[in-house]
Amino acid sequence: MNPFPFQRIAIFGPGLLGGSLALACHARHPEVRVRVWGRREAAVRALADAALAELASTDVAAVAEGAELVILCVPVERMAALAAQMAEHLPEQAVVTDVGSVKAMVHEQVASALRGRAHFVGSHPMAGSEQTGFESARADLFEGATCLVTPDPEPPDPSLYEAQVARVAQFWCALGCHVTQLTPAAHDAAVGWISHLPHLLAAALVNTVAERAPDALAFCGPGFRDTTRVAAGPPEMWTGIFTQNRAALRDSTEAMIEKLRDFATLLDGIDESGVRQRLTAAKLVRDRLHKH
Amino acid sequence: MNPFPFQRIAIFGPGLLGGSLALACHARHPEVRVRVWGRREAAVRALADAALAELASTDVAAVAEGAELVILCVPVERMAALAAQMAEHLPEQAVVTDVGSVKAMVHEQVASALRGRAHFVGSHPMAGSEQTGFESARADLFEGATCLVTPDPEPPDPSLYEAQVARVAQFWCALGCHVTQLTPAAHDAAVGWISHLPHLLAAALVNTVAERAPDALAFCGPGFRDTTRVAAGPPEMWTGIFTQNRAALRDSTEAMIEKLRDFATLLDGIDESGVRQRLTAAKLVRDRLHKH
Numbered sequence: 001m002n003p004f005p006f007q008r009i010a011i012f013g014p015g016l017l018g019g020s021l022a023l024a025c026h027a028r029h030p031e032v033r034v035r036v037w038g039r040r041e042a043a044v045r046a047l048a049d050a051a052l053a054e055l056a057s058t059d060v061a062a063v064a065e066g067a068e069l070v071i072l073c074v075p076v077e078r079m080a081a082l083a084a085q086m087a088e089h090l091p092e093q094a095v096v097t098d099v100g101s102v103k104a105m106v107h108e109q110v111a112s113a114l115r116g117r118a119h120f121v122g123s124h125p126m127a128g129s130e131q132t133g134f135e136s137a138r139a140d141l142f143e144g145a146t147c148l149v150t151p152d153p154e155p156p157d158p159s160l161y162e163a164q165v166a167r168v169a170q171f172w173c174a175l176g177c178h179v180t181q182l183t184p185a186a187h188d189a190a191v192g193w194i195s196h197l198p199h200l201l202a203a204a205l206v207n208t209v210a211e212r213a214p215d216a217l218a219f220c221g222p223g224f225r226d227t228t229r230v231a232a233g234p235p236e237m238w239t240g241i242f243t244q245n246r247a248a249l250r251d252s253t254e255a256m257i258e259k260l261r262d263f264a265t266l267l268d269g270i271d272e273s274g275v276r277q278r279l280t281a282a283k284l285v286r287d288r289l290h291k292h
Numbered sequence: 293m294n295p296f297p298f299q300r301i302a303i304f305g306p307g308l309l310g311g312s313l314a315l316a317c318h319a320r321h322p323e324v325r326v327r328v329w330g331r332r333e334a335a336v337r338a339l340a341d342a343a344l345a346e347l348a349s350t351d352v353a354a355v356a357e358g359a360e361l362v363i364l365c366v367p368v369e370r371m372a373a374l375a376a377q378m379a380e381h382l383p384e385q386a387v388v389t390d391v392g393s394v395k396a397m398v399h400e401q402v403a404s405a406l407r408g409r410a411h412f413v414g415s416h417p418m419a420g421s422e423q424t425g426f427e428s429a430r431a432d433l434f435e436g437a438t439c440l441v442t443p444d445p446e447p448p449d450p451s452l453y454e455a456q457v458a459r460v461a462q463f464w465c466a467l468g469c470h471v472t473q474l475t476p477a478a479h480d481a482a483v484g485w486i487s488h489l490p491h492l493l494a495a496a497l498v499n500t501v502a503e504r505a506p507d508a509l510a511f512c513g514p515g516f517r518d519t520t521r522v523a524a525g526p527p528e529m530w531t532g533i534f535t536q537n538r539a540a541l542r543d544s545t546e547a548m549i550e551k552l553r554d555f556a557t558l559l560d561g562i563d564e565s566g567v568r569q570r571l572t573a574a575k576l577v578r579d580r581l582h583k584h
Contacts (some may be wrong), residue, residue: 027558031397044340054311055502062514076498087294087471101334107305119500126511126512126513126514127513127514128513128514128515129514141481145513146510146511146512146513148511152476159320159582180510189505189508190505190507190508191406191508191510191511193500193501193504193505194501194505194508194511194512194513195513196513197497197500197501197517198515198516198520200552201497201516201519202519202572202574202578203553203570203571203575204548204551204552204570204574205489205493205548205551205571206487206574206577206578207489207551207570207573207574207577208544208547208548208551209486209487209576210542210573210577212462212485212547213482213486215484216481216482216483216485216486217483217577217581218472218487219417219418219438219439219440219472219482219483219486220581221418221419221420221437221438221486221487222418222419222420222421222523223420223487223490223491223521224486224487224490224581225581226518226519226521226522226576227490227493227518227519227521227522228490228580228581229515229518229519229576230515230518230519231571231574231578232575232578232579233575234572234575235568235571235572235575238571239564239567239568239571242559242561242565242567242571243567244421246562249559250556250559250560251556252500252504252549253552253556253559254495254556255500255503255504256496256500256552257549257552257553257556258497259496259497259499259500260493260545260548260549260552261549263492263496263545264542264545264546264549267534267538267541267542267545268505268542270535270538272531272535272545273561275534275535276373276527276528276531278495278496279495279523279527279530279531279534280527281499281502282494282495282496282498282499282502282523282527283495283496283523283524283525283526283527284521285498285499285502285509286494286498286521286523286524287524288509288519289512289516289517289520
């Protein structure tokens, strides 16, 4: 097992991802001291009841105190305000990371909110589901998942920062992730294609069928269910993600419309060999996707 | 358990669906006499080795002989030729059904190929996966699945035909399906929305990302994998389905393009409440989908 690079960590947000982090740390590295912050008393109590943390509280200062690593597990649009609240309570040399689905804007806002009290290194574990809340959390959620770590391309103190990036990467490795580093901008472009576009498609497909063929929904097979699974994800969180990454998502949506137009043209022309070629190309790529 | 309405059945095509039918009959109704036809010697041998049939053969006449129910489990474009080959070998009053994903054209072609020797009642169990072949077959594939049964709206002998439709429905119920009856045309319209459009989207999404952001494929999470799972399905089979149902698929693709344009407009206008409204509507519908 990989060595754990921090002795005291603080998880802010005890939902699916934050809760799974607490479970994973407890299962793999029970020696690590974990504190958890939640906005709601009830959420915090669930963590405390599960004995996953030495402190589970709604008090930002108490949870931040002494943390060598902070992981922000709240919706992306709330991260900066939370970072501002905790900044003065963090120890020197603390490092702050997150689990958000967009990075460029989070980097900018959180780094500024921390006012030099701690460095920010972005993280995006490609794990999760359409479910939410601690009740859906799993100790093995991160095992075998890719975690994209996004260092600031122009940190104020490059040599110190580099060491902190390495520790954040080591943290994810210690939870079973494969780590890849990308710039925040490259991250946002990539997930615009592989995560945000699929989410937009799933939602648009559900809405299209609900409007145009509502009776057909009763007959859905496993294909429709899998293709649309992510559309059951939390609308508020995804509204924030779409808004923050709207330029990349706009591009990927436009490219998708072009591909659909191409298919429509093939259908109009009864171009069977064109259809076969597109479906064969897709199968080749899909078959090569690494398994989680 | 539901009573089984046939004593002798013949399955043509020992792939994922045909093989699962043989397994399901064997598990639930071991008293039923099952014969299986396959095009390739090796496929037939796998069935024989598993002792799932009293006869597994590449000989159409031998398998058709004495069958009260024939289930065509070959690609839709091959069904008519196979029906023509077996017609003269079927007993009087035999009924022929299938498991194909399109119905109007299959009804027309198969009924004509049978030359009045047997009646055709269409079936489409909404089960299966992107996998193929007997090695992926499962005895429980049909349990809890919806099976759409599509009677001919204008059968030559309505009173006899009605009884045969009822027996076909009973057959699927005896394997654990929920049966719904639709006309062939209504079936094709419905699956154009809930099955063929999702398949086209999955393939188009894979091709879009492979072209525009190939490096991002290495980071895919479970969302992308689920959304694109069906794109790993057999291209040849799906080319046949797309071609036979191209009018319906053309309409559903056009409606989908409109929905994507609407999303693009919201992103251009930074219309957060519009995005939230669309995602919330999709979640409400997706949450209500019956579970399989």
